[in-house]
Amino acid sequence: MLGVLRSMLTTLSTTMRRPVTRQYPESHRPIPERERAFPLLLWDHGVDEPYCTGCQACERACPCKCMTVTMKDNPRQAEGTSKRRKIVDTFWIDYGRCMRCNICVEVCNFDAIAMNNTWTGIELSAYDRHDLVMDLDELLALSRAGGIVPWAEYVGEENQKLPPRAVQAARTLAGRGPA
Amino acid sequence: MVADFDTIDININVGPQHPSTHGVFRMVLTVDGELVRDLDAVVGYLHRGAEKLLENQDYRQGIGIQDRTEYLAQFPAEQSYVMAAEKLGGFVVPERAEYVRVICVELNRIASHFMFMGAYGTDVGVFGTSFIYGFRERERVYRFFEELTGERMMYSYFRVGGLAWEVMDGFEEKARALLQELKRGINDINGLLTRNEIFIARTRHVGEISAERAIEYGLSGPVLRSTGVRWDVRKDEPYSVYDRFDFDVPVGEFGDCYDRYMVRLEEMRQAVRIVEQALDQMPKSGPIMPEKMPRMLRLPAGEVYVPVESARGEYGVYLVSRGGNHPWRCRVKSPCFTNLQALREMTVGEYVADSVVILGSIDLVLSEVDR
Numbered sequence: 001m002l003g004v005l006r007s008m009l010t011t012l013s014t015t016m017r018r019p020v021t022r023q024y025p026e027s028h029r030p031i032p033e034r035e036r037a038f039p040l041l042l043w044d045h046g047v048d049e050p051y052c053t054g055c056q057a058c059e060r061a062c063p064c065k066c067m068t069v070t071m072k073d074n075p076r077q078a079e080g081t082s083k084r085r086k087i088v089d090t091f092w093i094d095y096g097r098c099m100r101c102n103i104c105v106e107v108c109n110f111d112a113i114a115m116n117n118t119w120t121g122i123e124l125s126a127y128d129r130h131d132l133v134m135d136l137d138e139l140l141a142l143s144r145a146g147g148i149v150p151w152a153e154y155v156g157e158e159n160q161k162l163p164p165r166a167v168q169a170a171r172t173l174a175g176r177g178p179a
Numbered sequence: 180m181v182a183d184f185d186t187i188d189i190n191i192n193v194g195p196q197h198p199s200t201h202g203v204f205r206m207v208l209t210v211d212g213e214l215v216r217d218l219d220a221v222v223g224y225l226h227r228g229a230e231k232l233l234e235n236q237d238y239r240q241g242i243g244i245q246d247r248t249e250y251l252a253q254f255p256a257e258q259s260y261v262m263a264a265e266k267l268g269g270f271v272v273p274e275r276a277e278y279v280r281v282i283c284v285e286l287n288r289i290a291s292h293f294m295f296m297g298a299y300g301t302d303v304g305v306f307g308t309s310f311i312y313g314f315r316e317r318e319r320v321y322r323f324f325e326e327l328t329g330e331r332m333m334y335s336y337f338r339v340g341g342l343a344w345e346v347m348d349g350f351e352e353k354a355r356a357l358l359q360e361l362k363r364g365i366n367d368i369n370g371l372l373t374r375n376e377i378f379i380a381r382t383r384h385v386g387e388i389s390a391e392r393a394i395e396y397g398l399s400g401p402v403l404r405s406t407g408v409r410w411d412v413r414k415d416e417p418y419s420v421y422d423r424f425d426f427d428v429p430v431g432e433f434g435d436c437y438d439r440y441m442v443r444l445e446e447m448r449q450a451v452r453i454v455e456q457a458l459d460q461m462p463k464s465g466p467i468m469p470e471k472m473p474r475m476l477r478l479p480a481g482e483v484y485v486p487v488e489s490a491r492g493e494y495g496v497y498l499v500s501r502g503g504n505h506p507w508r509c510r511v512k513s514p515c516f517t518n519l520q521a522l523r524e525m526t527v528g529e530y531v532a533d534s535v536v537i538l539g540s541i542d543l544v545l546s547e548v549d550r
Contacts (some may be wrong), residue, residue, distance in 0.1 A: 003374035009306055010370035020315055036329035063240035101243040101335045102343070115329065133315065 037121025043144040051112035054088035058104035066097035095132040199535040202545030218523045225549040233509035246333040250545045255489035257337040264339040264487040268478045276341035277420045280459040285450040290320035291490035295542045299333040302539035303381045310441040316364030341468035382436035386525040386537035396521045400492025401442045406434030412488040436540040513547045
């Protein structure tokens with residue numbers, strides 16, 4: 001009997017504490033900067049085209065084969081407005097298959113892909129799983145609207161000159177600032 | 180009078196879709212009235228071919244699969260896998276990375292045990308409260324991991340050679356603040372369950388197994404230690420930097436459900452101690468990966484077995500490489516699968532209502548049993 005009373009005392013003491021729950025759809029908890037939701041492509045605002053050249057490094061490294069990438073010759077390179085010889089033509093990511101392992105971000109040579117660290121990457125329910133296959137426009141939309149900070153802007157010019165390993169941490173999701 | 184009745188045994192099917200089986204586990208009970216005469220455990224409903232998947236993925240991709248193999252204690256599973264690859268490749272992990280790993284693993288052990296405490300209270304049938312308490316504290320640890328790795332459950336944070344990226348700013352302060360909250364959470368669970376007469380009546384001397392039989396079955400982890408056998412991979416075959424910490428290995432006396440609970444409760448306190456020491460000893464700066472790591476990891480031919488002490492027992496990865504960038508065979512030695520073998524011996528002769536308590540006391544993770 002005493003033990004049961006002791007248990008009741010414990011529950012009584014917790015009623016005095018602040019609640020840890022939230023009214024979720026109305027109130028979103030702040031998510032950490034490093035949040036890894038689903039991968040997105042980044043938009044190079046300087047040249048007004050994607051960073052991605054469609055080199056397929058991420059496609060080859062993906063453990064669950066959720067990506068399909070093709071490249072094309074960059075027409076703007078011929079015009080002289082861009083330095084990229086090749087540019088991404090099509091890019092699909094099946095969010096239904098993606099396991100959010102961050103490997104695509106680590107292997108990207110052009111820092112063109114990032115994990116979404118906003119709530120838009122988390123609240124992704126769909127009635128049809130085919131709706132979760134994202135095409136190039138959908139993948140670029142958030143970054144194009146300025147919702148995601150690209151590495152190049154965040155890491156800064158001086159860090160760009162450091163050896164790759166030194167800025168590796170910054171270039172993976174660890175270093176990206178809040179969007 | 181008794182001889183006039185002719186009783187027959189009845190088969191009762193529990194699971195695979197049963198809330199008390201902690202996943203998709205099925206047991207067929209042969210009952211005589213209220214007593215369990217026989218138990219047939221059926222596993223394999225969650226088989227996803229993780230070992231086969233690992234054969235087709237390179238060493239970095241395999242880490243993500245390891246998370247999913249053991250979804251309540253993900254860091255020990257990752258650690259076992261990367262340590263196996265490191266042993267094969269002969270990589271020396273930087274000290275700072277080792278300490279961060281130990282902190283992650285021990286916090287994960289606490290989170291996993293909180294999950295056990297919560298679910299176990301519900302198994303015993305009296306408390307919905309313990310479930311909420313356990314999940315409240317576990318969520319604190321997961322928030323911390325989310326801040327550290329970006330992912331709430333499937334971290335893929337360890338890499339062969341070290342860590343994937345540097346810890347966040349204020350790692351140490353946040354970890355210490357977390358420990359204070361966890362200590363209070365452990366005391367809450369302790370106050371709620373340990374002395375409670377109802378809880379003791381349901382668990383004391385229920386599902387007993389002797390030390391000899393436990394060793395014969397090859398049990399490990401808290402289930403083995405509850406029988407009084409002082410065996411802990413961290414202590415007896417120290418890996419990583421565990422030989423630098425001062426911690427105790429709690430053991431039980433009777434090998435019953437209550438002892439299994441008590442061993443886990445004490446293990447959480449010891450894990451807090453280890454994390455505190457690790458935070459003190461951790462180098463404040465330094466590399467987290469060896470200097471010369473190849474971009475594409477290729478390991479020499481050979482085979483290696485690396486056990487670690489997971490939250491449920493000895494979790495081991497047996498890695499066979501024939502050169503190249505992916506393992507030729509990766510066998511996962513799962514503690515739950517081994518511990519589950521003793522379920523029949525523990526349950527036969529007990530009441531039907533206790534079978535759920537005994538199953539809960541093993542702390543089952545079905546993804547790890549079936550892989």
